Amino acid sequence: MTSDGRSGRSARPKAIIVGGSMAGLFCALLLRRDGWDVDVFERVGSELSGRGAGIVTHAELFAILQRAGIAREAATVGVSVAGRRVFGPDGSIVGALPLPQILTSWGHLYGLLRAALPAESYHHGRSLNRIEERADTVVAHFENGSSSAGDLLIGADGISSAVRAQLAPEVAPRYVGYIAWRGLVDEADLSPGTRAALLDHFAFALPPGEQMLGYPVAGAGEAMEPGRRRFNFVWYRPAASDGALRGLLTDIDGITHALSIPPNRIRPEVTAALREDARRLLAPQFAEVVEKTAQPFIQAIQDLETPRMVLGRRVVILGDAAFVARPHVGMGVTKAAGDAQALVTALRRHPGDPDQALPAFETERLRYGAAVIRRARELGAYMQAQILTDEERALAERHRHPEAVMAETAVATGIAA
Numbered sequence: 098m099t100s101d102g103r104s105g106r107s108a109r110p111k112a113i114i115v116g117g118s119m120a121g122l123f124c125a126l127l128l129r130r131d132g133w134d135v136d137v138f139e140r141v142g143s144e145l146s147g148r149g150a151g152i153v154t155h156a157e158l159f160a161i162l163q164r165a166g167i168a169r170e171a172a173t174v175g176v177s178v179a180g181r182r183v184f185g186p187d188g189s190i191v192g193a194l195p196l197p198q199i200l201t202s203w204g205h206l207y208g209l210l211r212a213a214l215p216a217e218s219y220h221h222g223r224s225l226n227r228i229e230e231r232a233d234t235v236v237a238h239f240e241n242g243s244s245s246a247g248d249l250l251i252g253a254d255g256i257s258s259a260v261r262a263q264l265a266p267e268v269a270p271r272y273v274g275y276i277a278w279r280g281l282v283d284e285a286d287l288s289p290g291t292r293a294a295l296l297d298h299f300a301f302a303l304p305p306g307e308q309m310l311g312y313p314v315a316g317a318g319e320a321m322e323p324g325r326r327r328f329n330f331v332w333y334r335p336a337a338s339d340g341a342l343r344g345l346l347t348d349i350d351g352i353t354h355a356l357s358i359p360p361n362r363i364r365p366e367v368t369a370a371l372r373e374d375a376r377r378l379l380a381p382q383f384a385e386v387v388e389k390t391a392q393p394f395i396q397a398i399q400d401l402e403t404p405r406m407v408l409g410r411r412v413v414i415l416g417d418a419a420f421v422a423r424p425h426v427g428m429g430v431t432k433a434a435g436d437a438q439a440l441v442t443a444l445r446r447h448p449g450d451p452d453q454a455l456p457a458f459e460t461e462r463l464r465y466g467a468a469v470i471r472r473a474r475e476l477g478a479y480m481q482a483q484i485l486t487d488e489e490r491a492l493a494e495r496h497r498h499p500e501a502v503m504a505e506t507a508v509a510t511g512i513a514a
Contacts, residue, residue: 110247111136112124112136113136114136116252120417123161123210123437125218126165127441136218138220138223142222152427152430154431157509158434178313181196182194186380194503225263230409255416279395285324307480308502309333332375333477342397346395350362371387398477401419401420401421402470425477426469426476427507435465439465443455
């Protein structure tokens with residue numbers, strides 16, 4: 098009997114998936130439908146939460162959801178917008194683009210994937226300790242003393258991947274010089290004029306050296322109907338690592354955090370300054386959104402690009418464990434789903450032969466991940482240039498105009514592997 102309860106080798110191949118968020122769930126569901134046994138191990142001891150964050154959907158995402166067994170009518174449930182708008186400092190519309198999209202929520206999509214996976218296949222509170230590769234198996238050892246053996250180990254454990262840290266410690270995320278303030282406000286808390294201006298559109302404002310965007314997402318209890326939705330905002334602002342960033346990440350007790358800070362630890366004077374800047378710099382509609390958001394939080398924008406996704410004969414990484422693109426492309430979940438689909442396709446084409454399947458997967462997805470990173474850097478060049486030279490700021494202006502911002506942000510075009 099093996100340490101994970103398996104009696105000898107099974108006729109069905111077994112996958113160990115480290116990380117129980119989007120990438121891990123996509124892998125688990127797609128592999129199960131291809132005849133694999135799967136076990137998902139998540140370090141967090143309770144159900145995951147995405148703070149209600151919004152997700153921009155793409156056609157590829159819906160196609161892979163269907164392959165994973167999620168009914169299209171369930172997958173496409175979200176908040177629809179008619180198009181895009183850019184607001185000037187006085188609140189007037191200075192640009193408009195018809196572009197219907199469906200904006201779903203992290204919680205809704207996670208819930209669909211999680212419900213589709215049998216409960217006995219998902220294990221909470223399992224932090225990876227080490228990986229052991231044997232002749233024809235791979236074993237994950239966890240900090241609670243348990244272990245699990247299988248034919249393949251998939252690191253789907255995000256930007257701070259324990260799998261990557263063990264097998265490719267030289268690959269690490271890099272802060273790129275700017276942050277995003279993020280937050281959610283209930284639609285019902287906004288004035289009628291602001292609701293009319295923002296709640297049916299993907300909206301932008303472009304103060305000098307910065308960018309604000311926002312769109313409607315599900316409200317409490319995943320409510321999608323008008324009146325019960327929330328408005329999700331993302332405000333990109335420059336913050337040099339040796340200056341403004343340090344101040345933002347110094348908490349109410351004077352402790353300075355590295356690249357993230359719990360929202361409830363943000364100093365009140367920092368939040369007050371944000372609201373004052375919003376009144377001074379943003380369209381009034383967006384200023385109201387920031388004013389009425391109870392607890393904005395900070396995301397330090399980082400790049401992560403791995404030169405390898407195969408880290409052992411039977412170990413791969415994917416999703417945010419391999420590539421993290423700046424959020425301007427709006428492709429994080431779609432990219433994770435695509436990685437999972439590509440892995441399953443390669444395994445199907447080379448059954449029982451990881452020496453052929455995994456390199457084939459890696460070749461395809463390294464190329465795609467690099468293309469997503471490249472496009473995200475192009476779209477983020479203007480923000481990053483704010484801490485660089487006048488010449489670099491001028492070169493980055495091409496992505497600054499309202500027409501370019503509306504046409505390029507969070508769309509699949511412009512990404513070519």
